[in-house]
Amino acid sequence: MNNDAAAIRIEGLGKTYAGGKRALDGISLSIRPGEFFGLLGPNGAGKSTLINILAGLVTKSEGQAEIWGFDIDKHPRNAKLSIGVVPQEILFDPFFTPSEALEIQAGLYGIPKPQRRTAELLAAMRLTDKANAYARTLSGGMKRRLLVAKAMVHSPPILVLDEPTAGVDIELRQQLWAYVRELHAAGTTVILTTHYLEEAEELCDRIAIINHGKVVADEPTPTLLARAQEKNVVVTIDRDLDAVPENICFDKVELKGERRLAITYRKDKVNAGEVLAALQRDGLGIVDVVTKEPDLEDVFLSLVRADG
Numbered sequence: 001m002n003n004d005a006a007a008i009r010i011e012g013l014g015k016t017y018a019g020g021k022r023a024l025d026g027i028s029l030s031i032r033p034g035e036f037f038g039l040l041g042p043n044g045a046g047k048s049t050l051i052n053i054l055a056g057l058v059t060k061s062e063g064q065a066e067i068w069g070f071d072i073d074k075h076p077r078n079a080k081l082s083i084g085v086v087p088q089e090i091l092f093d094p095f096f097t098p099s100e101a102l103e104i105q106a107g108l109y110g111i112p113k114p115q116r117r118t119a120e121l122l123a124a125m126r127l128t129d130k131a132n133a134y135a136r137t138l139s140g141g142m143k144r145r146l147l148v149a150k151a152m153v154h155s156p157p158i159l160v161l162d163e164p165t166a167g168v169d170i171e172l173r174q175q176l177w178a179y180v181r182e183l184h185a186a187g188t189t190v191i192l193t194t195h196y197l198e199e200a201e202e203l204c205d206r207i208a209i210i211n212h213g214k215v216v217a218d219e220p221t222p223t224l225l226a227r228a229q230e231k232n233v234v235v236t237i238d239r240d241l242d243a244v245p246e247n248i249c250f251d252k253v254e255l256k257g258e259r260r261l262a263i264t265y266r267k268d269k270v271n272a273g274e275v276l277a278a279l280q281r282d283g284l285g286i287v288d289v290v291t292k293e294p295d296l297e298d299v300f301l302s303l304v305r306a307d308g
């Protein structure tokens with residue numbers, strides 16, 4: 001790879017499935033080497049289609065994609081060697097053991113026996129005890145870990161995780177992230193699709209949001225968070241209220257107990273001072289104010305809503 005090359009470069013990528021469904025509609029993205037990149041979007045946004053094109057499992061309809069500097073059409077073999085994908089679905093041959101599954105996978109990539117990492121990957125995924133157990137006897141979490149190990153047999157510089165923690169319990173999720181973080185710290189570029197927004201917020205340096213097959217945001221995580229337009233404040237006032245005060249400053253206001261108002265306002269339209277002044281104009285004294293920083297969920301919803 002050239003020094004200036006992106007880990008992944010996607011230009012005008014489109015996919016129309018047989019039957020006419022337009023799953024990707026002109027996606028362009030550039031992911032830097034070493035980045036921890038989050039790909040978010042509602043169900044059906046096109047995330048898996050995008051990943052499956054990169055993995056060589058789905059053919060694109062138009063556009064270009066390069067993996068580690070290798071065009072997926074011109075250099076499919078090198079492109080494939082540069083990426084490891086942990087798929088969403090757990091699919092294994094139930095009669096192979098984890099050890100065999102990793103050996104077979106390494107064989108598919110043409111990795112000579114002495115260079116295989118089977119024992120090391122099993123240990124990293126805490127599967128050494130299960131090395132010789134049939135895959136069908138593994139728990140859901142163990143199967144998930146085996147998928148990560150399978151994606152790493154050829155030591156790819158890029159690891160893609162397609163919703164790896166869906167249905168995975170918290171403890172296991174944390175183990176999985178600890179390992180992925182280790183890989184990332186060692187230089188692996190990580191791309192993660194997830195529905196768990198707090199997970200993306202915690203792990204990813206940069207996040208792209210796709211909706212209806214288009215990129216609606218692609219920014220460093222803090223910038224994206226700052227873009228949330230909805231702000232929430234909870235104001236405690238000095239008297240009991242039996243009705244909610246209406247004001248054009250507020251987008252939404254809810255009574256939380258007798259003296260607490262949860263107010264949502266758009267920070268591009270008003271500031272907190274104006275919101276509080278509006279309450280004071282109604283004759284309400286302000287005892288306390290608590291503000292909540294927007295989380296990714298807020299940003300995500302406001303962007304997806306803006307996009308229609």
Ligand SMILES: Nc1ncnc2c1ncn2[C@@H]1O[C@H](COP(=O)(O)OP(=O)(O)OP(=O)(O)O)[C@@H](O)[C@H]1O
Binds near residue numbers: 019022
């Ligand atoms: N093989 C296929 N044939 C026809 N349509 C498909 C096929 N695979 C996906 N689609 C459609 O393309 C759109 C994008 O699907 P995709 O699986 O890429 O979305 P996603 O963002 O990964 O969603 P999810 O989070 O639910 O996995 C959806 O409308 C889906 O129904």
